[in-house]
Amino acid sequence: MNTRILGHRGASAYAPENTLPAFALALEQGADGVELDVHLSKDGELVVMHDERVDRTTNAKGFIKDMTLAELRSLDASCGMPEYRGVGIPTLSEVYGLFQGSDKLINVEIKTDIFDYPGICDKLLALEDGMGMNGRIIYSSFNHYTICELLSKRPSAKAGLLYMSIFAAPWNYALNLKASCLHPHFITLSKTPDMAAECRRLGIETNVWTVNESEWMERLAKMGVTSIITNKPDLAQTVIFGK
Numbered sequence: 001m002n003t004r005i006l007g008h009r010g011a012s013a014y015a016p017e018n019t020l021p022a023f024a025l026a027l028e029q030g031a032d033g034v035e036l037d038v039h040l041s042k043d044g045e046l047v048v049m050h051d052e053r054v055d056r057t058t059n060a061k062g063f064i065k066d067m068t069l070a071e072l073r074s075l076d077a078s079c080g081m082p083e084y085r086g087v088g089i090p091t092l093s094e095v096y097g098l099f100q101g102s103d104k105l106i107n108v109e110i111k112t113d114i115f116d117y118p119g120i121c122d123k124l125l126a127l128e129d130g131m132g133m134n135g136r137i138i139y140s141s142f143n144h145y146t147i148c149e150l151l152s153k154r155p156s157a158k159a160g161l162l163y164m165s166i167f168a169a170p171w172n173y174a175l176n177l178k179a180s181c182l183h184p185h186f187i188t189l190s191k192t193p194d195m196a197a198e199c200r201r202l203g204i205e206t207n208v209w210t211v212n213e214s215e216w217m218e219r220l221a222k223m224g225v226t227s228i229i230t231n232k233p234d235l236a237q238t239v240i241f242g243k
Helices: 018-028 070-074 092-099 122-132 144-153 169-177 186-190 195-202 214-223 233-241
Strands: 005-010 033-040 046-048 103-111 137-142 158-163 180-184 205-208 227-230
Touching: 005 018, 005 103, 005 233, 018 033, 018 092, 033 122, 033 214, 046 092, 046 122, 092 103, 092 122, 103 122, 103 144, 103 227, 122 144, 137 144, 137 195, 137 205, 144 169, 158 169, 158 205, 169 195, 169 233, 180 186, 180 195, 186 205, 186 214, 195 205, 195 214, 214 233, 227 233
Parallel strands: 005 033, 005 227, 033 103, 103 137, 137 158, 158 180, 180 205, 205 227
Antiparallel strands: 033 046
16 A cells, blocks of 8 residues: 655645645645644634644734634734735634545644643544544544543544654554554654554554655655655655656
8 A cells, every 4th residue: 555645734844834725735736635733722613723822833922722713813824934924723624624525634633732622522523523524534642641532432533642752562552542543753663663564464554754855755655654744745746656
């Protein structure tokens, strides 16, 4: 099976990360899907942004959790790219709407590393059902308790464990938590003996992040990882498929 290409926060090397233009560009560049990050606003809306604070990527300061959706929508999320000035922070439903007419995948990273966001798993599953995105969503988180909660609510969900540490037999950990995917940093995977092969044997996906160098793209594809998450889907297309 060919290695999939997922645009990291969209085609974020060329357009503002986690915005609709970045996701649309990833599709134009031939990505099999995208990876994004989700938080809850003050009024409980699922919004797409990486950091807990808006400082780095917008023209404002503060925590997402302390702002309403209306306040977040008023911000400029162009991330210092003048040609995209005025682009906004999208809701997760808006991103799903962009993808509804396709068969592309969306890796939703649940950002409960710092704040708990009570009820976020219920909201995510309800949105998946309500917008007919079933079977096309991969959930992931560095907070593995969140993944356990999600799987307790929907055992059939495709869920991935994000991590950076190098530890023995991570596939056994995934099996123990009933997670179908492992999402290691690409260096972590490369230093874990036989990981890609052992995960394939057990039916566990290996979706690695964030790979932006052609040498590593080629090496990881030859190892047989399931997905490469990259800021440069166009480069990955050229390296992996010669396009």
